[in-house]
Amino acid sequence: MSMASPPVPLQARELADWLADAQRPRPLLLDVREEWEFEHCHLAGAMHVPMAQIPMRMGELGDAADIVCICHHGVRSLQVAHYLVRQCQGKVFNLQGGVEAWAQDVDPAMPRY
Numbered sequence: 151m152s153m154a155s156p157p158v159p160l161q162a163r164e165l166a167d168w169l170a171d172a173q174r175p176r177p178l179l180l181d182v183r184e185e186w187e188f189e190h191c192h193l194a195g196a197m198h199v200p201m202a203q204i205p206m207r208m209g210e211l212g213d214a215a216d217i218v219c220i221c222h223h224g225v226r227s228l229q230v231a232h233y234l235v236r237q238c239q240g241k242v243f244n245l246q247g248g249v250e251a252w253a254q255d256v257d258p259a260m261p262r263y
Contacts, residue, residue, distance in 0.1 A: 154236065155241070156235060157228065157231035157234075157235055157242045157243060157244045158241065158242070158243045158244070159243075159244055159246050160218060160245055161251070161255075162246070162251040162256050165252075166252075177214070177216035177218045177243065178212075178214035178217045179197060180199060180218065180219050180220065180227075180230070181198045181199070181221070182199060182201040182204065182220065182221050183200065183221050183222055183226070183249075190261055190263055191260050191262070191263070193220065193249070193252060197210070197211075201221070201226050201230055204233060208239075211234075211239065214239075216243065217239060217243065218244075219231040219242065219244050220245045220249060221248045222250060223247060223250055223251075224244060224245060224246050224248040224251070225248075227244050231244040
């Protein structure tokens with residue numbers, strides 16, 4: 151029985167560089183926060199699926215080769231990332247520090263909470 155690779159930690163700056171690299175396929179940005187949090191701020195192009203809805207909405211993730219899980223500080227997204235790894239869903243990354251780290255390190259204009 152082969153073990154799936156654990157989620158890969160990804161820093162906000164690393165994700166920004168990845169998204170800016172036209173030669174690299176764009177990952178699926180999976181924001182797992184609650185509706186009000188997503189409405190307050192999110193990364194452009196992110197798909198919103200609240201954490202509790204992940205199991206029943208797996209089909210919406212398609213066959214993305216790379217998925218970056220995102221939440222406020224990186225805790226909920228890490229739980230989702232581990233779940234996705236167990237479901238054999240492509241290569242799964244977790245945005246360390248979440249949207250808070252993105253606002254701090256990449257986009258200071260992003261609203262914070």
